[in-house]
Amino acid sequence: MRQQHWLWLLYFVFVAIYANLRADGDGISPQEAKQLRDEVRDMFYHTFNGYMKHTFPLDELRPLSCKGQDFLGGYALTLINSLDTLALLGDRDTFSSAVQSVSTNVQFNIVISGIFVNHGPIQEQVISEIFGNHGSIQE
Numbered sequence: 001m002r003q004q005h006w007l008w009l010l011y012f013v014f015v016a017i018y019a020n021l022r023a024d025g026d027g028i029s030p031q032e033a034k035q036l037r038d039e040v041r042d043m044f045y046h047t048f049n050g051y052m053k054h055t056f057p058l059d060e061l062r063p064l065s066c067k068g069q070d071f072l073g074g075y076a077l078t079l080i081n082s083l084d085t086l087a088l089l090g091d092r093d094t095f096s097s098a099v100q101s102v103s104t105n106v107q108f109n110i111v112i113s114g115i116f117v118n119h120g121p122i123q124e125q126v127i128s129e130i131f132g133n134h135g136s137i138q139e
Contacts, residue, residue: 044085048094051078057105076106087127099128 028036047061055061055068059077062069071077079098086095 041089044082044089048082048086051082056101074106076102080106084127095127 050066051061054066056079057074057076058068059071059073059075060069061067061078079102083095083098083102086098
């Protein structure tokens with residue numbers, strides 16, 4: 001048993017050294033980072049817009065059929081979980097529209113939803129306060 005602990009420790013030391021070497025030598029340029037950021041943004045909006053077009057107010061979009069389904073009681077989980085990403089992207093208009101959609105279309109039963117759903121509105125409130133105090137979170 002004790003030998004197993006040493007093996008894990010040795011493994012993590014090698015991983016840390018390798019990660020440090022990779023970070024020092026083969027980093028990406030600022031131009032590549034911006035390109036990757038833009039690709040991620042495009043992918044997010046592709047899925048978000050697909051959800052809003054084909055699924056909202058259901059929970060999730062089934063990608064092959066482009067049909068929506070209620071996964072856990074019709075809480076619009078995809079929209080709720082997208083709020084923080086919209087804020088981090090600095091998209092105030094879509095963020096505000098999404099918050100309004102959640103406010104008007106989703107009813108929460110605290111007993112049923114619990115922590116699984118309630119983290120979204122809590123994040124929404126925190127991020128709204130950050131937007132109000134500091135402007136965009138981007139960069």
